[in-house]
Amino acid sequence: MSRELEVVYDPEADALVIRARGGKPAYGRELAGRIIVHFDERGEPVEIELLDATELLAKLAEAVESAKRAARPPTPAEKHLELALKLLEEGRALIEKDPARASRKLYRAAEEAVKALAAALELPEAREAAERGRWSSQLLFDAASELAEKLGDDVRRWWNTAWVLRVEGYREARLKSDAVRENAKDVEALVNLARAVAEAPSAPGEAPPAAEWPEVAELALKLARGEKLSEREEAWLDELARETGWSREEVAEELASAGADPSSRVERYREIFERCYREALELAGRDTRQAGEKAWGAAVALVKLHAAAKRVPIAHWDHGRLYNYVASNVESEHRELFRNLLRAAHVLHEHFYEGRLDAETFSQHFNDTVKLIEEAAKALGLRGAAAKPRASG
Structure with a gap:
C-alpha cells in the first residue's frame, strides 16, 4: 500500500527531506555523496535526504531542461x-x-x-x-x-x-x-x-536580447572576444553598472558570458549578492547613497539567481524585465515578497541618483529593504544572510 509523502526543506542546512508519513527510520545509507536514504526496521525506504539541496535541484532542473530541448524539434x-x-x-x-x-x-x-x-x-x-x-x-x-x-x-x-x-x-x-x-x-x-x-535561451514571450538591445549586444561581443572598447562602449558599460548597482567588472563579466546557459551563473550571482549585501550594510551608517545602491544590487542579484536556476536570462538593466520576470516566473508563495523587494530596493536606487531621502527616511526604507532581502535570501535557500546589523536613524 502506498504511503502519503511529506516534503520538508530546511533552509539553514540547505537540506530537503522526502519522507513517507508514519515511517520510522532505523538506519541510513549515503548514496552519491549528498543523498542519504533512510530505511525502517524491515529494510523499506521511508525517507530520502538531499544535502546541498539548492545545488542538486538546480542540476536536476538543468538535466530536465536538457532532456526537453533534446526531445523538441530544432528551430530554424x-x-x-x-x-x-x-x-x-x-x-x-x-x-x-x-x-x-x-x-x-x-x-x-x-x-x-x-x-x-x-x-x-x-x-x-x-x-x-x-x-x-x-x-x-x-x-x-x-x-x-x-x-x-x-x-x-x-x-x-x-x-x-x-x-x-x-x-x-x-x-x-x-x-x-x-x-x-x-x-x-x-x-x-x-x-x-x-x-x-x-x-541563448529567451524568456517566454520575450524578444531575443540582441534584437532588443543592439548596443549592448555589440558590447557583449567585444567583451567576449577581449577586444578594446570604444569610448562610447566604455560609457555604456559604466551606465549599465550604475543601473544594476554592480561593479563595472561584474557587469562586464555578465555581458561577456551572455551566450552561456544562465544556470551556469547561479554561483556567481550568489557571490555578487553576498558582496553587494555586505557592502550595503557596511556603508549604511556613513554613505546612504552608496548603501542604497548596493542594496539595489543585492536585490537584483537575488532575482537573477532565481532566474538563472530556471535557465531564464534577464536583461537586468531594464528594470521592467525584473518586474515581469517576478510576475511570470517566481513561485506564487514568494511572488509578493520579490515584488515588494524590488519596489523597496528601487526607492534606494533612486536615492543613489537623486539623494532626496533624509537620514531618518533612508533608515526606514533601508531597514525595510534589508528585511525583505533576508526573507528572499531565505526563500532561495541562501545561508548566513540573517542576523546582520540595520541602519540607525
Whole structure:
C-alpha cells in the first residue's frame, strides 16, 4: 500500500527531506555523496535526504531542461547553426590540400550563420526566405546589412570576407592556403556569433536580447572576444553598472558570458549578492547613497539567481524585465515578497541618483529593504544572510 509523502526543506542546512508519513527510520545509507536514504526496521525506504539541496535541484532542473530541448524539434536557427558548424569544420580541414573546396565550404558556413542569425532575431529576410522556400543572394546581403546594424559592423566585414572566399577562393580559385586560412578566421567569428545568439535561451514571450538591445549586444561581443572598447562602449558599460548597482567588472563579466546557459551563473550571482549585501550594510551608517545602491544590487542579484536556476536570462538593466520576470516566473508563495523587494530596493536606487531621502527616511526604507532581502535570501535557500546589523536613524 502506498504511503502519503511529506516534503520538508530546511533552509539553514540547505537540506530537503522526502519522507513517507508514519515511517520510522532505523538506519541510513549515503548514496552519491549528498543523498542519504533512510530505511525502517524491515529494510523499506521511508525517507530520502538531499544535502546541498539548492545545488542538486538546480542540476536536476538543468538535466530536465536538457532532456526537453533534446526531445523538441530544432528551430530554424538551430538547424542553420548545426549546418554552419559542420561546414566550418569541413572547410578548415580542407585548407591545406584543397583551398578552393575549403573556400566553398567556408562560404557556405558563413551563409548558414547569417541564416541562423536572421532566424533567431526574426528578421524580415528570414520570413521572406521561408515564404519563398529559398534564400537569394540579395536576401543574404540584406540580412547581413541589418545584422550589422543590430550587432555591429564586424558582421558586415565578416560577411564580405565570406563573399571573397566564394568568388576569389572557389569560383576563380585564386586564393592560396595561407589566404584562405586567414579569411577563415572571419567566418569562424561569424559562426561563433550565430552560436551565441541562436543558443541563448529567451524568456517566454520575450524578444531575443540582441534584437532588443543592439548596443549592448555589440558590447557583449567585444567583451567576449577581449577586444578594446570604444569610448562610447566604455560609457555604456559604466551606465549599465550604475543601473544594476554592480561593479563595472561584474557587469562586464555578465555581458561577456551572455551566450552561456544562465544556470551556469547561479554561483556567481550568489557571490555578487553576498558582496553587494555586505557592502550595503557596511556603508549604511556613513554613505546612504552608496548603501542604497548596493542594496539595489543585492536585490537584483537575488532575482537573477532565481532566474538563472530556471535557465531564464534577464536583461537586468531594464528594470521592467525584473518586474515581469517576478510576475511570470517566481513561485506564487514568494511572488509578493520579490515584488515588494524590488519596489523597496528601487526607492534606494533612486536615492543613489537623486539623494532626496533624509537620514531618518533612508533608515526606514533601508531597514525595510534589508528585511525583505533576508526573507528572499531565505526563500532561495541562501545561508548566513540573517542576523546582520540595520541602519540607525
